[in-house]
Amino acid sequence: MLKVSAVRAFSDNYIWLIHSPRDATQVVAVDPGDARPVESALAAGLKLAGILITHRHADHVGGVERLAQQHAVQIYGPSNEAVPGDPNRVREGDAAPFAGLGLEFQVLDIPGHTAGHVAYVGHGAVFCGDTLFSAGCGRVFEGTPEQMLQSLAKLAALPEETYVYCGHEYTVANLNFAQAVEPENLESVEYLEECRRRRTRNEATVPSTIRRERNVNPFLRCHQQSVKQAAEAKAGRRLQNATEVFAVIRQWKDGFTA
Ligand SMILES: [Zn+2]
Numbered sequence: 300m301l302k303v304s305a306v307r308a309f310s311d312n313y314i315w316l317i318h319s320p321r322d323a324t325q326v327v328a329v330d331p332g333d334a335r336p337v338e339s340a341l342a343a344g345l346k347l348a349g350i351l352i353t354h355r356h357a358d359h360v361g362g363v364e365r366l367a368q369q370h371a372v373q374i375y376g377p378s379n380e381a382v383p384g385d386p387n388r389v390r391e392g393d394a395a396p397f398a399g400l401g402l403e404f405q406v407l408d409i410p411g412h413t414a415g416h417v418a419y420v421g422h423g424a425v426f427c428g429d430t431l432f433s434a435g436c437g438r439v440f441e442g443t444p445e446q447m448l449q450s451l452a453k454l455a456a457l458p459e460e461t462y463v464y465c466g467h468e469y470t471v472a473n474l475n476f477a478q479a480v481e482p483e484n485l486e487s488v489e490y491l492e493e494c495r496r497r498r499t500r501n502e503a504t505v506p507s508t509i510r511r512e513r514n515v516n517p518f519l520r521c522h523q524q525s526v527k528q529a530a531e532a533k534a535g536r537r538l539q540n541a542t543e544v545f546a547v548i549r550q551w552k553d554g555f556t557a
Contacts, residue, residue, distance in 0.1 A: 314330060352382050366384075425454060468504065484515060
């Protein structure tokens with residue numbers, strides 16, 4: 300199994316360090332929004348050999364320039380977005396190999412949060428930035444609900460044991476919303492208890508798994524009758540398809556406080 304360490308940044312971002320299976324002291328950083336906490340983590344005896352960028356937002360790329368100046372890194376980033384560090388540009392169908400490290404990832408286009416957002420899939424894990432969160436999804440800033448739903452469906456179709464490494468610690472708030480949508484989803488009730496306990500101990504709730512997300516994440520469950528009915532009650536009208544259901548619950552979540 301892939302060894303991945305979490306580096307915390309800002310109030311709730313995760314910068315993931317993927318360790319080389321050949322030499323665990325060599326790491327690839329995913330979405331280093333801030334160079335300082337990465338440098339602190341490296342000071343424990345790690346060597347930064349690569350960077351993966353999922354999308355252009357500052358809290359995901361803010362540290363790229365400085366890390367690229369300080370370390371000999373191979374960088375991959377989305378082909379359709381302006382990101383720093385002069386990365387190798389990748390899109391769906393491309394691979395992102397780190398040959399010396401024994402690591403290689405496949406790229407998926409997952410637009411919606413931003414127009415050029417990509418995910419990196421490999422070694423039983425997916426690094427999906429701000430598109431899929433545990434029990435939630437990113438805001439739709441640059442795409443349509445239909446695009447975002449398609450991007451989420453692409454992620455949901457990965458093997459169910461795939462570990463989901465997302466960009467933020469939002470799980471408890473997301474589950475509070477998930478329960479407003481599906482109050483009778485018992486897995487979501489149990490998962491919320493578990494996540495609350497972990498947060499009390501200041502532990503991360505991620506990675507999640509695709510299996511877990513299919514079972515608790517309302518944004519991956521727009522085709523379920525329970526989610527459709529909750530969305531129709533919220534909208535006060537019949538909804539024709541999963542895209543309409545998604546649009547209603549995404550908007551509901553935007554204004555949700557619990
Ligand atoms: Zn973002």
